[in-house]
Amino acid sequence: MHRLNGLKRIAVVMMAGILLSISAAAISGSMVVEGSKAAGMKDCVAPTMDMRRNHMDYLKHQRDEVVHQGDRSDKFALADCVSCHASKDKQGHPVPVNAKDQFCDSCHDYTAVNITCFQCHRKVPEEK
Ligand code: HEC
Ligand code: HEC
Ligand code: HEC
Structure with missing residues (x-):
């Protein structure tokens, strides 16, 4: 149970990281x-x-x-x-x-x- 929660935490942190880098590209990338x-x-x-x-x-x-x-x-x-x-x-x-x-x-x-x-x-x- 403990281990699963840990993995979930990691997954959530990774997702947040991916979303952040996408929006950063959308803001800084020139068209x-x-x-x-x-x-x-x-x-x-x-x-x-x-x-x-x-x-x-x-x-x-x-x-x-x-x-x-x-x-x-x-x-x-x-x-x-x-x-x-x-x-x-x-x-x-x-x-x-x-x-x-x-x-x-x-x-x-x-x-x-x-x-x-x-x-x-x-x-x-x-x-x-
Ligand atoms: C003399 C050159 C020049 C003229 C004239 C000009 N632009 Fe630009 N425009 C640029 C440059 C250079 C950039 C990018 C600046 C940067 O990368 O920060 C830009 C960026 C932009 C962006 C943002 C693009 C992005 O990546 O988000 C828009 C929208 C835009 N221009 C629209 C217009 C419109 C509409 C006009 C006419 C009213 C116009 N531009 C006239 C040179 C010009
Ligand atoms: C960085 C992204 C971007 C670039 C590059 C860009 N536009 Fe736009 N344009 C938009 C957005 C976002 C809207 C607003 C959409 C809305 O109102 O829902 C818009 C709306 C418009 C509208 C109003 C449309 C309407 O029916 O009200 C005009 C006119 C327009 N743009 C002209 C230009 C012209 C001309 C250029 C090239 C010189 C250009 N745009 C380049 C993002 C951009
Ligand atoms: C049915 C034809 C027609 C359409 C469609 C049209 N225009 Fe124009 N536009 C004109 C005419 C004609 C003038 C006046 C030309 C002049 O006196 O230089 C003008 C003038 C302008 C000017 C001022 C002069 C210049 O070159 O900057 C702007 C800005 C402009 N239009 C933007 C737009 C935008 C943005 C759209 C689309 C949302 C649009 N027009 C759609 C016919 C049109």
Whole structure:
């Protein structure tokens, strides 16, 4: 009986350890895509944790300001998200930022967000 309790204790401690390391990875792991401009940079247009949590509100706010007030002075332009976060394929062609496993899809896939923004907005950086 004593021995069983001991084993149970160990199992519980191990489970807790596994859960902790999973959530730590979820918090510290960056979703930034290899081959994108962002991959070589330290910061987003706002602190990463803030962007992670609030980018949807910033984007909607920015859209409203542009569409209703014609004010483009803000830093949350969708074209900028795309130009910094889109990666390139092996041939050097830009990959749509909302394609499967690309940046804008990486979290939305499992949060079940399906954004329709790119029906109208460019999903690859503007050619220079
Ligand atoms: C000039 C480059 C640049 C631009 C423009 C930019 N980002 Fe970022 N973004 C980054 C970098 C670099 C990081 C990662 C920082 C880090 O790893 O801490 C990041 C991180 C993020 C994250 C968090 C990712 C994670 O791993 O949790 C989100 C969400 C995000 N950006 C969304 C956006 C959106 C939306 C826009 C447009 C409004 C945008 N970014 C514009 C460079 C950029
Ligand atoms: C039916 C077409 C359409 C769809 C869908 C759409 N937009 Fe837009 N969006 C526009 C147009 C048109 C403008 C105004 C363009 C301009 O004046 O530069 C605009 C402007 C914006 C702007 C401000 C300008 C810029 O480039 O930053 C943001 C931000 C924006 N939209 C974000 C979004 C987001 C986020 C979504 C998805 C949730 C979205 N839009 C979906 C058509 C669309
Ligand atoms: C680090 C994870 C992550 C990344 C990367 C990310 N998003 Fe999101 N996004 C989320 C989460 C979480 C939500 C909110 C889901 C909810 O509200 O239930 C969201 C919601 C949104 C919404 C609002 C959708 C709606 O219908 O209200 C827009 C717009 C959006 N994201 C745009 C973008 C764009 C554009 C990019 C790429 C530049 C991007 N996101 C990258 C996690 C992310």
